[in-house]
Amino acid sequence: MHPTLADDLSRFPQLLQSTRDLAVRELGGLAERPVAHPEPAPGGAPLPAEGAGAEGALARFAERWAPGFSGSAGPRYLGFVTGGATPAAVTGDWLTAAYDQNVSGAAGSWAAALEHETVAWLRELFGLGEAHSGAFVTGASVSNTVGLAIGREWLGERLGVDVSRDGAAALGPVDVLSGSPHSSVTKALSVLGIGRGRLRTVAPLPGGREAVDVAALDAVLAELGGRPAIVVANAGTVNTVDFDDLRAIAALKERYDFWLHVDAAFGGFAALSPAYAHLVDGLDGADSVCVDLHKWLNVPYDAAVQFTRRRDLQVAVFHNASPYLGLPAGEPDFLHLTPENSRRLRALPAWFSLVAYGRAGHREIVERNVALARRLGAAVDALPGLRLLAPVRLNVVCFTLAEDPTPERVDALARDVTASGETFLTPTVYDGVPGLRAAFSNWRTTQADTRRVLDVLAAVAP
Helix, strand or coil: CCHHHHHHHHCHHHHHHHHHHHHHHHHHCCCCCCCCCCCCCCCCCCCCCCCCHHHHHHHHHHHHCHHHCCCCCCCCECCCCCCCCCHHHHHHHHHHHHHCCCCCCCCCCCHHHHHHHHHHHHHHHCCCCCCCEEEEECCHHHHHHHHHHHHHHHHHHHHCCCHHHHCHHHHCCCCEEECCCCHHHHHHHHHCCCCHHHEEECCECCCCCCCECHHHHHHHHHHCCCCCEEEEEEECCCCCCCECCHHHHHHHHHCCCEEEEEECCCHHHHHHCCCCHHHHCCHHHCCEEEEECCCCCCCCCCCEEEEECCHHHHHHHHCCCCCCCCCCCCCCCHHHCCCCCCCCCCHHHHHHHHHHHHHHHHHHHHHHHHHHHHHHHHHHHHCCCEEECCCCCCCEEEEEECCCCCHHHHHHHHHHHHHCCCCECEEEEECCEEEEEEECCCCCCCHHHHHHHHHHHHHHCC
């Protein structure tokens, strides 16, 4: 064994303690450190010829790179839709690396059984029935891709084509319909060989809504003349967290032949609160569902889950047969269900957080985040230099400059916000108007943090 590696092995407990000490220092200052670092990163260094050992690597990281990492785990990082990592989830994530389980299959470890248990808990959390099976994937992009891949195989079943064998071209043109699809949907269509251009955007409800007009969707489905299609519904749009009427869309299946995929990446967590659960009424009627867990479940990147009613078609798409893997039979191994053969135990941080805080703890995070978003939205709308672009429906505040919101002026506003070090917001365009989004999903965020964000906005707004 290389002497440096042997030395690290002999000092492994001390190295873990040193790592723990660095993590404690970083987390302890998270509330006060700059939320984002817009300055340039250091230039690339040459590959070390001789290793410095784990302790040396830790010191070099702490000096050279750690100061420029964002405060994305902290309470005022409101960009994208980014959760943090609860204490229990961090515990589970550290153990994930320590155990380093191969969860492609169930042989030789209970790890796959733990993933099945965690998926079952999540299915219950989101109000899905036992007809839905699921698996962990990296994020919403892959979850949407898996759901649409199963939908593609379903189209083949309807048209008498074996897509997994003959390819997407055997289907001919595919109709994919959605009101306000996330960009990952078009990415998935490209990856799956369906084509970005096959997505047909259906008119939303009037009054600046992002939710699809179900009557308009009905009309478009009628135009297809009975040809099977894929419908992508939204349970929480990225700009304004608008929800399609899932129950009404599912009811259209009584008259039309389509695969219903629901993108519930973060909006699915509305199911945890009695005050907002009505927004996901009908989710159980979906053929496939995407939910992202490193958002509102507050587990570390990367983690998401996908659900489907048609595991048989999922296996047809993703099975991987070889002499050392075998054919899928009975309860198929996870390598037969997603694009990955090599899979880390993403379920363990989620399992820890669900056991530690239960339904009630995660409900509190959701309800607190929604209350804070609504407070910030009302305060932003009262500032003379800013205005809301849409009502605060759940946990996202979408706003812009009150006057002349050109891309250049909104970009300048975003730069000023980031430069403050107090918060980080991401840009968007809503109804043709450039704006900014503040997305609340971090378990640490409090009313005091919201006040600090508002103070920055008041200071930099014209």
